[in-house]
Each structure stands twice: as structure tokens, then as C-alpha cells.
Amino acid sequence: MSFGARPRAVLVSLGTLGLVLTGAASPASAADAAPTTPTQLFNGYRHCSTDADRPSYHWAGDGLVVEGIPGTTDATGNSLTGVRYQAWPVTDPTRITTVTRDRARPGFEAPATLPASALADGQTYAWRAQTVVGDAVSGWSAPCYVTIDNTRPANAPTITSPNYPSDVWTEGGEPVEFTLSAGGADDVEGFEFAWQQVMPVIGTSIGEYGIPQPVDPYSNTKYFKRADALGGSATLSLVPPTGSGPMTLWVRSLDPAYNGSAITSYSILVNSTAPTVTPAVPKPEFGEPTEFTLRPDPELQAKSPVVSYSVRSTGGQNDRTFEVAAGADGTATMELALDGIYGENLQVTSKSANGWVSNAGWWSSDYETTPTVASDVYPENGSGGGAGVPGTFTFTPKVKDVASYTYTFNNGDPEVTVPAGADHTASIDWTPASDGWYDLTVYATTRSGIQLAPYDYFFTVN
Incomplete structure (x- = not known):
């Protein structure tokens, strides 16, 4: 789902949301089912904030889903309830918008949608919930505070790197250091980045009883980094996805509502860091155990020692991948009996102590098995x-x-x-x-x- 529309995805269907703009009564239930105040309050599938000085931020171009779990004193849990939600601008508590969810099941989230027409961009709102059983109502929940943010950051971020100049061929072997800046947008909370242009969607999974399971996207350091201050910058140290060639990092800024800015990019050009693969004899024969020596790229070894090799053998009776540990000088030896009837290919990448994975070095046999x-x-x-x-x-x-x-x-x-x-x-x-x-x-x-x-x-x- 594009950040240009709604910057998050709900990963399960929540069913039809009942919406009434007046206080419609909930169906009556068992006579002894007294309503209790709703719990597990969420807005936009994120935790509600009960701190007026620290509201949560949400895009609400299609309205804002608010929800809570209604409760009653009916121990059987068979009573039907309703949930009433009220919202108002904190600057004008008299402008109350009321929506209800009728025929809700106690113990399960009961979502309803505050209409977009009642939510102004940039305005902070308070909202609360109560359980309704017939003519009886529970006490109101403590207010939740949310600021509506329907505007994405005005500027794309800027990207610089001190060790990999943009579009200049550079020797690989060490992580790329990036500095991401907000580009003058003062509402940037952090950044999303990826080595592919299509970036992950920020979503929320739904757990048991319909309870959202929000996760801070910045906990996923593979794709997200929080800025050092609102409107500030962040630094990254990334190992490229391939060991050589042209590569592009794509980045966008995120505001507190996870609205994404326009995407910008930074391209690097990395020289080959592939290891060499050398058999002990010039022309290994079919079926004969042969020793191979794996040697690291010298400049790669100088930057960070090679600690292991990943060997991919294809064309044999069974394609296979295995790891070979390197010695202190970065070299390694292995023995293989080649059994590919049309020859066999070896693809070997090295891994350095700093996490760098080289591009593949290749070796191919040239024997024939035809009579x-x-x-x-x-x-x-x-x-x-x-x-x-x-x-x-x-x-x-x-x-x-x-x-x-x-x-x-x-x-x-x-x-x-x-x-x-x-x-x-x-x-x-x-x-x-x-x-x-x-x-x-x-x-x-x-x-x-x-x-x-x-x-x-x-x-x-x-």
C-alpha cells in the first residue's frame, strides 16, 4: 500500500464496522448484565495515548478507526453489548462527534470509524469509550489523545556517504556509511530505506479477540532508522546486497503518523571483490577427488580478514552449497570429487569479519564424459x-x-x-x-x- 494513500496496512479483515452518528441504543441482554468500561483501546490500530502532551499521530483521510473491548458483569459472556465513542477537539470540548458499534460481543474488539469530515488535519482530538447494554451504560474510559496528520513531509530526504562517493567506482570491502537528513522538513521522525525501490509496508497484525498487535517500525533496523531529533538526521552502516557492481539505496522520510515523503536514491559503484578458485591440477578429471584453493581478493583481505567461504556447486549429481572456514591469511582449501556428467560449476563468495559478502568467483570444469x-x-x-x-x-x-x-x-x-x-x-x-x-x-x-x-x-x- 502506498504511503501516498494510507501508510499502514491491517493484515486481517475486521468485518463490517457498524457506524451511527447519533447515540443509538444497544440491544438489551440478560437482565443482570451490567456494562463495564471498555478496555484495550486503540486508534488507527495503534495504542491510544492517555497523555495529552504526547498524543499519537495518525493519517485519517478515510476516517479514523477507534476501538475497545466492551465488558459486562455477565460471567457467561453471552450478553450482547454496544460501544459508544465520543471525540472532540481538545481546543473545543463542546464539538462532540459520537459514533457507535451495535451488537458487539463482550471480550472482543468493537471497532467504529470516526468520519474524516469530523477530523481536521493538524488538529488534536480526545476520544473516549463506554459500554452500552440496553438503557444501561458504563463509565467512560480515560480519554485517548490523537493528532491528525494527513500531510506527508514536504521534502525528500538527502543522502550522503563519506566512503562511497555517488556514481564513482570504489573498492569494496567495508560497509557503506550513509547520512540521511530530513531535507529541511521539520516533521521528520525517521527514515525508511531499502536496496530495492519497492519498500516494505508498515502494517499491524491482529491477534486474538481482534486486538491489534502494533510494533514500532524502528525496531526493524534492516529497513528503518529513527532520526536523532524531529526534523533531524540518522546515520547508517550497511553492507550492500551484492559484492560488486551498481547498487542503489532508496530512502524516504517518515513523519510521526508514518506518512512517507517522496523517495530519493543514492547510487554506488563497487569494484569486484570476488575470490579466486584454483584446482591443484590444471584439468581435474571426472570422479577424481581434487583439492581446490580459495584465495581472497587482496584489497578485501586488507580491509577486513576473510573468515569463511560459501561454495555453491551446480551441474553435479546433486547441487549443493556448503561453507568452508578460512585460515588467518584468508585462504582455504577443500576437496571435491566432480561428478557432473556435463561438467561442474563452482560459485564461491567470501565473507569478511566485518560482514562484507563478496560477489562470486567462478570456476568451471572442461572434461567430457561421452564415449x-x-x-x-x-x-x-x-x-x-x-x-x-x-x-x-x-x-x-x-x-x-x-x-x-x-x-x-x-x-x-x-x-x-x-x-x-x-x-x-x-x-x-x-x-x-x-x-x-x-x-x-x-x-x-x-x-x-x-x-x-x-x-x-x-x-x-x-
């Missing part, structure tokens, strides 16, 4: 033999530990599996029934049961 296929009579991508002329096809592995080969001609014939010999090769004899174009598809299977990549051998029978 080699050869035939003297029927050469690959050539022609030979003829209908009824037998030919031999020999399968040779490119990887170790091959146990068998599975093949089919023209992909429509049944698959046939033949065992590999002691040298891990196999040969088959085949006689074509007719001339024409053929496709021999072959794949190998290892002793551990991994089905390797298939190879297509094309040829023509004369």
Missing part, C-alpha cells in the same frame, strides 16, 4: 559398407571406472547394454538391413551407477 566411437566400415559423418555388410563399432571411455555401454540405432530401436572389458572398452558388431542415414547413440555407465553423457555418432550406409 569415443570408432568404426572402420562405417566412418563418423561419412559413408561406407552397405545393406547386409557387417561393421564393428568400438566404444572407448574418456573417464575412469566405466562398467558398461548402452547403445541404440536411430533412437527408435530398443536399447542394448554391453559390459566393458578389462581396459574399459567394448566393441559391437552390427549389420544394417538397408541403406540410408543412421544415428548411433551411446552412453557409458560407471561402476557406481552414474549414467554418463550420451554421444551421437552419425553415418550413412551405402
Whole structure:
């Protein structure tokens, strides 16, 4: 929900609000059900303030929801009640607006809406509640005080950073220090910020018995920071969401009613801080345990030591992510047996002691697991033999530990599996029934049961 409309969201439906602008009587209930003063008072789904010098602030462009829990002396809780709410400007207590909620259930919040037409922007109001049972009424609650604020901060905030100049390529490795200022708006209470332009909505969840569960948004330090004074500034120390490249922080000011100002932004450009990934041998083989060394970006290591690496392996039999601890010099070693039949990719990010997470360093294998296929009579991508002329096809592995080969001609014939010999090769004899174009598809299977990549051998029978 946009701050330009209403700067908060209620996360559950409250049902239809009964609204009467005069003191309509509540239905009668059990004769012994005497009304008691409402409790759990809220306005705009936030706690009411009983301190006239410290009112709560609310946007009320669509009116203001006021609510409390009515009570009676009926121990069964079956009595129906009503709740009457009165509100008036603190500067003129004679201008009373009355709304009621009829047929309310004791023990549950009974909301009603003070109309927007009765609430002037910038004016402070007091309101109170009483329980109504037939002709009987409870005492009034203590007044709650609320100031109506339908106007968002006049100016967008300003953003500066001492260590990451705007739109200038800068070496990464340390959190970005930001100073957020109100831009001359004197009603700014704090700031909302995010690394994406769409920011979180300030909402209130509803608990048992319809009781709102308001939370101070400034307790969420990931997105909010209170100003050092009304109309003042705030400082942030943020680790960017990615380790390099262009990034933008989006910020808006919030007044005490959580009305949001226009959004402003600050863009930074961060050089790569990716680690390097180096295998112990130039070309690791399929299935062979290989040691890899992970080394931090030197400038990153100089700013804050790398303490760990996150390794993401893709393309293997099972994609996986795991952590590797770094030594005092920021380097780490790990051992992997690569089992991707089309190769395997490693994406590695480093994490520094100050919380900085680098962009990913990449490493990719370049081995092949397809078998080699050869035939003297029927050469690959050539022609030979003829209908009824037998030919031999020999399968040779490119990887170790091959146990068998599975093949089919023209992909429509049944698959046939033949065992590999002691040298891990196999040969088959085949006689074509007719001339024409053929496709021999072959794949190998290892002793551990991994089905390797298939190879297509094309040829023509004369």
C-alpha cells in the first residue's frame, strides 16, 4: 500500500464496522448484565495515548478507526453489548462527534470509524469509550489523545556517504556509511530505506479477540532508522546486497503518523571483490577427488580478514552449497570429487569479519564424459559398407571406472547394454538391413551407477 494513500496496512479483515452518528441504543441482554468500561483501546490500530502532551499521530483521510473491548458483569459472556465513542477537539470540548458499534460481543474488539469530515488535519482530538447494554451504560474510559496528520513531509530526504562517493567506482570491502537528513522538513521522525525501490509496508497484525498487535517500525533496523531529533538526521552502516557492481539505496522520510515523503536514491559503484578458485591440477578429471584453493581478493583481505567461504556447486549429481572456514591469511582449501556428467560449476563468495559478502568467483570444469566411437566400415559423418555388410563399432571411455555401454540405432530401436572389458572398452558388431542415414547413440555407465553423457555418432550406409 502506498504511503501516498494510507501508510499502514491491517493484515486481517475486521468485518463490517457498524457506524451511527447519533447515540443509538444497544440491544438489551440478560437482565443482570451490567456494562463495564471498555478496555484495550486503540486508534488507527495503534495504542491510544492517555497523555495529552504526547498524543499519537495518525493519517485519517478515510476516517479514523477507534476501538475497545466492551465488558459486562455477565460471567457467561453471552450478553450482547454496544460501544459508544465520543471525540472532540481538545481546543473545543463542546464539538462532540459520537459514533457507535451495535451488537458487539463482550471480550472482543468493537471497532467504529470516526468520519474524516469530523477530523481536521493538524488538529488534536480526545476520544473516549463506554459500554452500552440496553438503557444501561458504563463509565467512560480515560480519554485517548490523537493528532491528525494527513500531510506527508514536504521534502525528500538527502543522502550522503563519506566512503562511497555517488556514481564513482570504489573498492569494496567495508560497509557503506550513509547520512540521511530530513531535507529541511521539520516533521521528520525517521527514515525508511531499502536496496530495492519497492519498500516494505508498515502494517499491524491482529491477534486474538481482534486486538491489534502494533510494533514500532524502528525496531526493524534492516529497513528503518529513527532520526536523532524531529526534523533531524540518522546515520547508517550497511553492507550492500551484492559484492560488486551498481547498487542503489532508496530512502524516504517518515513523519510521526508514518506518512512517507517522496523517495530519493543514492547510487554506488563497487569494484569486484570476488575470490579466486584454483584446482591443484590444471584439468581435474571426472570422479577424481581434487583439492581446490580459495584465495581472497587482496584489497578485501586488507580491509577486513576473510573468515569463511560459501561454495555453491551446480551441474553435479546433486547441487549443493556448503561453507568452508578460512585460515588467518584468508585462504582455504577443500576437496571435491566432480561428478557432473556435463561438467561442474563452482560459485564461491567470501565473507569478511566485518560482514562484507563478496560477489562470486567462478570456476568451471572442461572434461567430457561421452564415449569415443570408432568404426572402420562405417566412418563418423561419412559413408561406407552397405545393406547386409557387417561393421564393428568400438566404444572407448574418456573417464575412469566405466562398467558398461548402452547403445541404440536411430533412437527408435530398443536399447542394448554391453559390459566393458578389462581396459574399459567394448566393441559391437552390427549389420544394417538397408541403406540410408543412421544415428548411433551411446552412453557409458560407471561402476557406481552414474549414467554418463550420451554421444551421437552419425553415418550413412551405402
